[in-house]
Amino acid sequence: MTEEHPVFFLRSRDADLQRSRLIHLHQARDLKISDELIFPLLRVTDAKSNWIIERKYKKFHEKSKYKRIRDLNDNFEASFGSRITHLEYIPITAELCRLWGYYLAEASCKNRETYFYFDRDETEYIEDVRNILTGIGMKYTSVVQDKRSRTKKVAVSSAALARAFVRDFGKLAGGKHLPAWIYSLPATFSRELILGWVRGDGNKYYKNGISQGYYVSTISRALAYDFRILLANLGYLVPINENNKVVGNRKTTYRLFLSKRFANKMFGDSDCECPEVKQRYSVYDHFMTTPIVSIEKIPYDGEVHNLATDSQTYMTSAFLVHNCKQVLRTKPHNTKLKARMRR
Numbered sequence: 001m002t003e004e005h006p007v008f009f010l011r012s013r014d015a016d017l018q019r020s021r022l023i024h025l026h027q028a029r030d031l032k033i034s035d036e037l038i039f040p041l042l043r044v045t046d047a048k049s050n051w052i053i054e055r056k057y058k059k060f061h062e063k064s065k066y067k068r069i070r071d072l073n074d075n076f077e078a079s080f081g082s083r084i085t086h087l088e089y090i091p092i093t094a095e096l097c098r099l100w101g102y103y104l105a106e107a108s109c110k111n112r113e114t115y116f117y118f119d120r121d122e123t124e125y126i127e128d129v130r131n132i133l134t135g136i137g138m139k140y141t142s143v144v145q146d147k148r149s150r151t152k153k154v155a156v157s158s159a160a161l162a163r164a165f166v167r168d169f170g171k172l173a174g175g176k177h178l179p180a181w182i183y184s185l186p187a188t189f190s191r192e193l194i195l196g197w198v199r200g201d202g203n204k205y206y207k208n209g210i211s212q213g214y215y216v217s218t219i220s221r222a223l224a225y226d227f228r229i230l231l232a233n234l235g236y237l238v239p240i241n242e243n244n245k246v247v248g249n250r251k252t253t254y255r256l257f258l259s260k261r262f263a264n265k266m267f268g269d270s271d272c273e274c275p276e277v278k279q280r281y282s283v284y285d286h287f288m289t290t291p292i293v294s295i296e297k298i299p300y301d302g303e304v305h306n307l308a309t310d311s312q313t314y315m316t317s318a319f320l321v322h323n324c325k326q327v328l329r330t331k332p333h334n335t336k337l338k339a340r341m342r343r
Contacts, residue, residue, distance in 0.1 A: 224255075
């Protein structure tokens, strides 16, 4: 960013003097090492207790040979804007949240079916998916072994389920995301959602034969940053590594690193046990902070674009900033402040 761009931050000296932690707003040139940048926590009050699956009745099809049924369907569409459907309300549970995580990592929808892909040795995950599907009334499931690879797929035949997955979580690997209402779920449900995602897209990272945590990769930029917000609401601020080295048909990959401290606390992974260490970020009621460890100034000569929002604030990939034009238009109210600014 340019030196004039205003940034929200906490000054480290406020903590040293044991004063109240006030959020400051200054231009980027005034930032110092150890100042803490602001990462706001997303709070959604519109909580959901049920997941809606929309089933369409074939007997109310518009091409029905019975005029009475055609008229009924037309009248319903004129009144409510859609064809006659049956809404099924499935209670949101920890198991269902884990199924959503599996979908975000391993599943795809095609026509009237949803497919979950696993390695043939991941029998525990395959049975877990089948049991969850059976629990929500999806009985038409099958497990198929690919003859040319190690892949096994769990296929569930339900057009209603496929529509619900695509509606709330997107489709294809690069188009998946989290819905806004997901942030209103209890912490235990959010953990199960993350667990399902990590089981599918996560890989353990070892150094000198010792587990250091997990790397979770995705080609969906929206999904990577959505999970970062969800993790922040749970008290963990994780980095995202963007791999722009595209080779052949491969796309840009976004990788989140989940430390062994996180894995041990969130999943109870005994392989990731570690001594308690002081984390580099701080958690407050409505935001988190992370300290500045280095500042680099780079000379630049060229066009500069300003991004502004109606709310006067917006998030970069890592911290909160203010609209630039508002601070540039601000005038001091007294001569003492003018003189201080000149000095």
